[in-house]
Amino acid sequence: MLARLAVRNVRRSMRDYAVYFVTLVFGVAAFYAFNSVQSQSVLFDLRGVASADAFDLTARFLGMFSVLIACVLGFLVIYANRFLIRRRKREFGVYLLLGMRPAQVSAIVLMETACVGAASLAAGLVLGLALSQGLSFLTAGLFSIPMQQYRFVLSAEALRQTLLCFAIIFAVVALFNTLSLRRCRLVDLFGAAVRSERSRIRSPWVGLAGFAVAVGLLAWAYGTLLESGLTEFGAEFWKATALMVAGTFLFFWSAAGFAVAALERVPGVYFRGLAMFTTRQVASKVNTAFLSLSTVCVMLFFSLAVFSTGSGFVQVFSDGVEEGTLFDASLTADVYLALDGGDDEAAQAVREKAGAYGWDIARFFDESVPNWDEFVEKAAQADLYQPREGTDTYGALMERLGAGVDGGLQEEALAPQTVGVVGLSQFNAVRALAGRGPIELSAGTYAVNNAVALSEELSRAMAEEGVEIEVGGRVLSASGLYVEQPLSTSAFVTDGAMLVVPDETVEALRAAGEAPYASYLDLSYRTDRAEGDRLLEEALALALPAEGREGAQEPSYDRSPWPVTATYTADEVVEQSGGMRMMITYLALYIGFVFLITTAALLAIQQLSEASDSLARYRMLAEIGCERRMMFRSILVQVAVYFLAPLALAACHTACAVSVIARDVLDQLGVSVSDAVAAAAAFTALVYGGYLLVTYLASRGLVRASLGRRLLG
Template structure:
């Protein structure tokens, strides 16, 4: 009972020492609960087959990631706990001087850690409950398409998993604390506050050369990243080059900064700047490896978090624009048996269930896309190179107008010997535009056609298994040209009255046509299947990226905050000396503000630069495949990052003031 009262009083008295520790624990608990509770939404348990696969994948990946992150948080909390132990070494020394046993001291500190952890667990679960509602709504929109099935609920399973994970972490921390306390010596506790590091002055020429090498390594690392991208054969070398550059940069930056600042006497001797720069330089020298790791973590966090949030925000717009029809069916031309007729023969109730449809014929003339782009410098992927060998698709004016009517677009009218080109695949449009501007002539039989409009039309002609706007180029010609071309295939696009009817018809098609689909004699896809696949892929990517990005950011900021608080504790006597020689409380607070600000910004500046280049390379890989514009949506993720940065900076600054002030500054 006596121990509990002492523990309670100690926690109340030292509550400001526990701010960063508490903040890290609470945020960790809230994220643990929020992401692990997603699978508890009833609507996510009633997904169709295609979406169920992605839902299961999401639960699996988040479960695995949670275990990995639990290990990271265990080390982080131990690191945070080290600051608290260091902050209170003198207090432990007093306890030992008064005759208290190490076991009892250990039990007091373990009790304090448990009490703060329990409070953080309660607050974290409450924040996690609020956060989980937002995340659940997002998950439903991704995997179900709407949030109609959303229910406000508390996930008991997620609570159990969160409590279990953090209980294990608390046990590890308690064992670590007990071991440390049992091994300490009284003299070390009593003189702990007097130990400080000194600024080592390196040879300025050596410092300059190493700094130059750092810049060169980073420059060539970025250059190779642009040239080879994420090529697995070159990635190790690129990462190694950037890693060496980052380490050398943080190893030498303090020396370069001191040399430059000393040349400006007015700046160096203003207020307490000489103390500020030397302290900052000293800590950068000592912690250059930690700063390098933090820079790498921040870079990864900026790229991963930015990608995750951008994917989420781009999703709905992309799917809506890419799926204007509910159904697309295509089959090769075969004895002039149309799609609707074949469906009727096979017992599929298609025509009677369609509200509107357009069944058209696609043609070819032997002209390939390679012929169309002849004479141009083509830069395409291996998969896109294969398209150059395929034949250009032709449609007659009447059939194209049927498509436009189904889309609700204005119809076209062609003059004799005129044509237009419809294309929506962005990477081919520039080559088509070049053809229209510089060549322009298309031959069908003995007829030579010229463009009616040199602009490329971008209407959706059919649905495919992806949401990419993938019409690489369809030539629309007058109706009389139809008899001069080769019939290639039938195409049907349709609109259903409801999603329920769409699902029923698709189920019948699957039963009747699955074998024909596998052997390539027919192709069919519905809007729901495309959306399910798209939302599933993007949903898993977005959730994992967002979760991992936020965790990496919290880990980085926690380490930055705890390091700065530890160093403030180390230099407490020096701040007292500044007070004694005339520096007032306002000046010291301003000094502390700048010192912490410099320390927080140091890894962020280089990380921001590297993340911009890395993100650009990632975009070049993602954007052609997923057809999204991540660049336009980066502001949201950077806003979240800056908000977390501000929260941790303010908490660190306030805690650091508490460390040095203690009511003793003038």
């Protein structure tokens, strides 16, 4: 009998459970789909270790954030149940009055929770299975690799995690409901319908003072963040965060009293239609729910910020891949590690070793690896110099040209450095390997090579304004040539504001004892890239055997300032970039979407509960002759204000944070956030606006059903 009663109650209360149920379905679907990402790896040919590692890393991060997501969804379920239980206390009182024991009432609620939970889990898992299949195609696009053969993938681990997580959530909810019902007395249950939460409006002067302090705190937070930036999460960042949170809570604590006082002083607005009733309704709710509204605002800010910047960071790993993979592989020798390390013996050893081969890395491998020419078709070396004496610094050039680089810290770090140079013949050899034509320079001139967005202004000024630059005691004039040529394989191109100089200038630097601070050897394979990468690993292990690695399964080599400090292959860069794109995209979608639907659902449940509690007030309005249109308009205004107030403040927080992230990070990488912000705004409007519309229609339906045709007319 109790089971039939529980099922009947769920069917009868479908309208009450609708928003809650749909949000749970979305939450379960997202939880399963994003935790099944690692299982999708069976659909792809992951030849590279980087690709497999990318799936593992993404899965680990999603698993870590799933704990946070589970807590957020658990909070939603408990909070929603609190409102649903409070709405039905009179019904539970009737059960007790008819002779049911408290344990039986608790059993009914437990079965209702199990029924709704099982239904939402089942529907969510079905939707999650479909969503996970769609994510596999998104993964293929992010990695730029085809599927071997599509097949339906069911992740047993993700299914187990989802069932376990939501089983725990619903068990906690059931315990919470049981305890709350057993503490209630019969008089409390019957009196719940006529008691409402305190609706006292705070003193307008207190509200005004609180509102002014809140605005001041938020302005202080924004100013602190704009000044300190996001280059590091130091004391100023946490200070700005604390001020923002405190200002947000104080804003909603004081907003109701301030708004009522302000509207009361505009009689033409306050006494028009149901404006007074609507204002009091909203103020009453905001006064009692300012904590939840503040929490919703912070969660919305986090969701909007993640959405707005996530796609920007994805673009960072997309835009540079093509230019960063012009060569099959690049060997990097960071000579400066020895020259600037303070160890004279180490520096001398590097000079002697490199000098024995004429600083020619390709010659070293040609003499050390018998099959070098069998898999390396072409090679081009670029030696980069920063002469210590008789050379202009970037700071001096910035002052003379009135141009700089984007980002204060980067400009400050670059200013004391002498100008970097590369020889013309080596530069043209690198361009030839990339399939590009050579450049020409007259004697005593220079060209500017820049492939970095943050130094474009300075580089163009150096090339186009005819400034003379001293390099190693020689004064060179501008040729007017501005070139964008990456010099090595890399996920992030870092070749910026560098001079291309005649070979005789480089020879003079060498004759004066200058050594390159770094060298790149770019390679083009005779074989395909996968086979070439394998042979390169074996060649490195043969030419530069690492101590203690004999018999190891994976080849390794001794890394040193010369001839090789690190290797970067095109396939690895593509795989790593694809992995980062996948991880950032999935985290942004996962966190942003769940936070967005959770906040919208919380507001929807609160407004539906408020509409239910206010039915007597709407009945009174109808009885004194208030038109249906005016009441429905009042409901719309209440719902809109309740939804849009936290969204508006969250948008202000987001605008400040995103502008700082764009200034300090994305702009310097040549990435615009405008498209990302527009996409985030459109998605938020769709989801959040959908919840707002559904809440309004449901609230209007409650009032319509309660008043009936006779009162509404």
